Amino acid sequence: MTKKQGIKVVTIGGGSSYTPELVEGFIKRYEQVPVRELWLVDIEAGHQKLEIVGALARRMVKKAGVDLTIYTTLDRKKALQGADFVTTQLRVGLLDARIIDERIPLQHGIIGQETNGAGGLFKALRTIPVLLDIAKDIVTYCPNAWLINFTNPAGLVTEALLRYSAHQKVIGVCNVPYNMHQSIASMLGVEKDSVSIDFAGLNHLVFGTHVYVDGEDVTDAVLELLSDPEMALSMKNIAPLPWGRTFLKALGLVPCPYHRYYYQTKKILEEELRAFHSGHTRAEVVKTLETELFQLYESEDLHVKPPQLEQRGGAYYSDVACNVIASIVNDTRDVQVLNVRNNGSIRELPEDAVVEVNCIVGKHGPTPLSMGALPIHVHGLLQQIKSYEQVAAKAAVTGSYEQALLAMAIHPLVPDEELAETVLKEMLAAHKAYLPQFFSETK
């Protein structure tokens, strides 16, 4: 890979509705990161979407006038040959699987969500074997490529990849810190560039430990603002519940939107049950949104990423990914928030665990910063979710019913081991087609 020869990127799950954003990202950064080939790969079931997205991408490239060729293919191995970067944004079982992930737990009165709790566990169980398979192909066809994983649950999937794959050039990316950064800057009424934030935690459980404006620590002011219901940081896919003022002050850290699942479990559950009963869980909403998006994408007149895409929770995901790629290509050594092996960055978590922290990113990849001690009151939750993630990764790889039960039962959003087993059985049955490792005869 050199800048002069141009970069080859392969996107697995290329038929995703997020692809136009990625394409936009490459177009915008073409000067610094001359991507010459973008291979969009999908599976047979996604063939039609792939072609719609591919055609739109070609129109976008043409309009922008950059020298970037878009390939669409179902042949993953062929696409991977000599790639510099592989990005993954797939969804095993599509949105229908996500609907199951959300509705079965809710039916039993517990939180059903894409990346947390019982739903997140099943998304991981379906996804991890596919990602490991991709990593195996990368070892064969493009061993020097970086695998940039956006697939959720991104932290857990990255944990599984770094633990069980021979390919170790893996980076997990998430738009949550990016969006927090943006929201906090706008809340403070300052330029994004003047704000810097120390992030430490796990994916979807990351804290802003310090917020600086022009080098001054303004964390307390941010916490004060955040407890204002009007200001509550929020994501598209999470109800913008306000935080208790005294609680935030005592916490002393900026929570991410997903922390509500753990610190406001009761209220979130009530919201979700309301959506469940009205048939409007997030997955169901998204499914409708996606259908609309693809209708837009088909229009021959569309030559840019449509603004409607930003309604999705994953907005800016690709911005984050493009930034990583740019820093590697240009050996920038700037700070970004990524999912990487801990290596002592968060002292309270195991050295080999995947964490989400500030890293510097250069040609040989990301190096985490040493974040120093986190306050005692968050050690427990972080360790609990990390315990869960490591057990879940093991379950996904081995297809062990026992490990899957354990993962489910120790998750803080699943309040009973007997109930855990009931939900587990039901979800295993519902997702059987995508969980061969649990149903193989030779086991």
Added chain:
Amino acid sequence: MTKKQGIKVVTIGGGSSYTPELVEGFIKRYEQVPVRELWLVDIEAGHQKLEIVGALARRMVKKAGVDLTIYTTLDRKKALQGADFVTTQLRVGLLDARIIDERIPLQHGIIGQETNGAGGLFKALRTIPVLLDIAKDIVTYCPNAWLINFTNPAGLVTEALLRYSAHQKVIGVCNVPYNMHQSIASMLGVEKDSVSIDFAGLNHLVFGTHVYVDGEDVTDAVLELLSDPEMALSMKNIAPLPWGRTFLKALGLVPCPYHRYYYQTKKILEEELRAFHSGHTRAEVVKTLETELFQLYESEDLHVKPPQLEQRGGAYYSDVACNVIASIVNDTRDVQVLNVRNNGSIRELPEDAVVEVNCIVGKHGPTPLSMGALPIHVHGLLQQIKSYEQVAAKAAVTGSYEQALLAMAIHPLVPDEELAETVLKEMLAAHKAYLPQFFSETK
């Protein structure tokens, strides 16, 4: 202290209904541990009970024919002079406070229990300042004495003592491992002495990591038996809910009865709500029991510990305490399960945290054994409760509303920070008389 001169023991909270068991313990062990003076100390509010218990103790001693003088006094400082051991078994606010600890949380739909969750937090907030005060007197009047704390939540109280007191000769004791040992032996149909168990965890959250019979590892067999509903290990004060067979197998460790609060939260809560609505929470049941016990104790014809005492959850507590005293006096260096500073015994918990583990006990006190690695799937829960305990101890010592809210909100049995604040405020108001640190004017 030498065996020849005889031992002086001071029991703070001497008017407790448990005292006859302690007296029985000293009588039984008189040959090895010649306790010559037992000072029962209580406060004005407990004066009458103290005298009833003191009189019974004197009758017991007389009947046994041992040279042991029983003193009853309200003057703690006088009692402490030159003591060898101080035991603490007090209950700040008596059972009425416990009723509040149980009922207020249940009123808000969350678990209300003596040592766990919101109730346990408030018991700690009331108790810790009193214990620190006792420890201060010990430094003045008997600095070489060992403080043997039975007062619940015993682990958290011991954590607070070792963290905030100048007196460091402190040991926390609990009857849970003792009872587990006994129950497992009887379940296996073997002598208690042939069973040995590696215990590691926190107080009321301790695991049997290995069970041996005559040196053979029988842990798997024990787990198999434990999932038999007939066999379910149980304590008087916890519903004997069965454990899931696959769950126990996957867990790979013997849980203690209190683990049900965390692994069977939903079912325990349902049970408790039933008791709540019928006006028979555990505290209410115990209060009736205690009234009956004191009626028995008053009888001049009673010269022994009455068997009804064993109905209490704390049965055998004093056996455990007497064993520790015997091992210190005789430099026995045998293995006992105690609450001590971790010192690397459980590698996954902070070095300075108080843990409940196998120790050897000799004249210079307890030394924990190195328990080796615990499985990843329990790190989270242990760390979470330890985080809570350290925040709770800080709240108790400082009287900080913020820290108290934090302790409440991060406890896994309190599922919402807003609810946490509601319950906190209500309980602070209800217990105001016993929480001066939160209401002092100079704060």
Added chain:
Amino acid sequence: MTKKQGIKVVTIGGGSSYTPELVEGFIKRYEQVPVRELWLVDIEAGHQKLEIVGALARRMVKKAGVDLTIYTTLDRKKALQGADFVTTQLRVGLLDARIIDERIPLQHGIIGQETNGAGGLFKALRTIPVLLDIAKDIVTYCPNAWLINFTNPAGLVTEALLRYSAHQKVIGVCNVPYNMHQSIASMLGVEKDSVSIDFAGLNHLVFGTHVYVDGEDVTDAVLELLSDPEMALSMKNIAPLPWGRTFLKALGLVPCPYHRYYYQTKKILEEELRAFHSGHTRAEVVKTLETELFQLYESEDLHVKPPQLEQRGGAYYSDVACNVIASIVNDTRDVQVLNVRNNGSIRELPEDAVVEVNCIVGKHGPTPLSMGALPIHVHGLLQQIKSYEQVAAKAAVTGSYEQALLAMAIHPLVPDEELAETVLKEMLAAHKAYLPQFFSETK
């Protein structure tokens, strides 16, 4: 293994001059540990010695009138069948190799010693592959047997076994703590039983961190006595150099005799060079002593262990080993000082490193005690020797010249990497016959 059936012990290196002590040990403890079969195993080169020792052992047993059969054999595999305990006390290359280990380094002006520095490294390189081979046979012929290793350097050899062998029931024993215990008691003029010592460190680098007499801490008094030149703790094989009074006080720990190699390097080296030039290095002295011992052993009139054996540095080694065996057989759970996997016992050393610490020993083997924090001023030396041991073990197993050089060069008694290479080359050549792993053609 049950006490009733009787115990089978196999001693590899049975022709050693130490064997009579081991036999005496089994005879003395026959009531508690009924060893019925003792198999003395040696190699062809030691055949004659084996028969001399075997005959003496038979006379000892006969005289004692116990039911213990002595077998002598060169067939290791046959001997191992169904063994309960395997003890190893072999010396690859015999005393001639030790003479080389001592003389080559001294020739280059650096310390040459049996278990430390360049000499100790080569003893390890010769010994470890043989021990791993024995461990392999144990897996095949008696997988439940405990391997009790006395072979020096005992800590490093145990490190290698626990790191590279499939057989994990391995305990390293050494007489240094035993002798320190005895010497300290006699120095204090009290019974050995009334003294207890907390030992923590590495083999031949173990500290007494606290000395108690009847539970009272007398460490300071012991340090004071130890700086009296008349009292200097000493071993047969180390010059009894006095310790500086202020140094010992500042150290705050009781050093073992071998600590002189590190804290008195200069003086020890001068002593050794004197012995070197006069042709009386320790190995040369021992060789003469051993010839005399075997002359004694041959006498048909000898029916007991001759007192001359106690002139050897290894005296009481077998006492230590017999104690371990007795505690395992009888599930005694008493405290002994052994070389075991750290497991957090010494927090400053890696969890998986072999350390020498107080352990309790019962039927399922030894469990180390948590020794708490060691003072900062000894972390460095301990870590340095442990680093060396782990590199040395790797060199022994792989036969890597680079790793051997690294082990030599980082050892604190080898003050130059170039010199390290010179000595390494010379010693590799001199010991070629016993270091096949470094000279195999296929490497």
Added chain:
Amino acid sequence: MTKKQGIKVVTIGGGSSYTPELVEGFIKRYEQVPVRELWLVDIEAGHQKLEIVGALARRMVKKAGVDLTIYTTLDRKKALQGADFVTTQLRVGLLDARIIDERIPLQHGIIGQETNGAGGLFKALRTIPVLLDIAKDIVTYCPNAWLINFTNPAGLVTEALLRYSAHQKVIGVCNVPYNMHQSIASMLGVEKDSVSIDFAGLNHLVFGTHVYVDGEDVTDAVLELLSDPEMALSMKNIAPLPWGRTFLKALGLVPCPYHRYYYQTKKILEEELRAFHSGHTRAEVVKTLETELFQLYESEDLHVKPPQLEQRGGAYYSDVACNVIASIVNDTRDVQVLNVRNNGSIRELPEDAVVEVNCIVGKHGPTPLSMGALPIHVHGLLQQIKSYEQVAAKAAVTGSYEQALLAMAIHPLVPDEELAETVLKEMLAAHKAYLPQFFSETK
């Protein structure tokens, strides 16, 4: 401090011969870092030198035409008022003290050196109290200032400051990594900017763990080159002894020049003894050099830093310091190698130890990168020097003879505790005037 208002820098030890370099640094970077006031502070004994240097500095500034006022003063407190940065480059006892530091140890046959071994210890004992005093003044007069310490032994002094001072905005700087970076680039024949190096270790004991050229790992090639005697990395103040080729390969890390003291002790000692006997120890050479420098500085015709200054070992020190200042002022967040609190950056060293590692530097100071695991074979040496440093810092602060002896005796370059005490006593006597803490009457 804002760029607009201009920066105020105070240099303690302003009369140092290094000052012209610092001034040159500020002139070169005036655009990015507008230093408007530079206060050169010295003590009475250095008055004359201060004025010579001050006059030269003023000529340099005038010639460069920048708006920077040079102040010279003996009144430290006045100078510190409102400072943004304080740099320290003092030498307690001047070069005469250094001559003693070098000659007394050599007289006893052990290494005598400015920052290592017995000499380094005494430099630390003299320097630390003075630095703590300066830090105290900073707390009073300019609490927001960063203290940039160049005073040797820079790592140990920074350790003492961060451990014992209330002022925590302290950064230790050293030119060794800077020079290594430069030398390696020139050895490889590439631009300095295309080389990046991961540095991890302690001051004067730092390793290059990976060397990258344009993101490609070329560490092995660098090690190969380094074992070429022609190429041997070297510093002005260390003999350019070649490294063994196999040793370097086995080490797998790029040593710094000072590593020779530990890996080539014998040869370095021989060199030093030669210099000692000829009266040309490094301190003596430097003293002559310095006299010559001041003669140059006095010339009214000199308006720039004279090239002869680069003969000194400390060349580029001020470049390093200016870079730190520039990154803080401009919130650059670029990577620099600094002495900071570990915070998990080097997992094998204590969290609160000062280490020398890659950091990113922005407005709120330096944050270390997580360097990942270092190979086992360097843990020992690093821990040993860190143990020594922490004991030495304690000795310097407390004036404890025992701690000073301990620091001396555990240092790997002092091979005997008795000798340690002899040298200690002699050096204490020789440096008495500068070690009031060891001679105060009230002790």
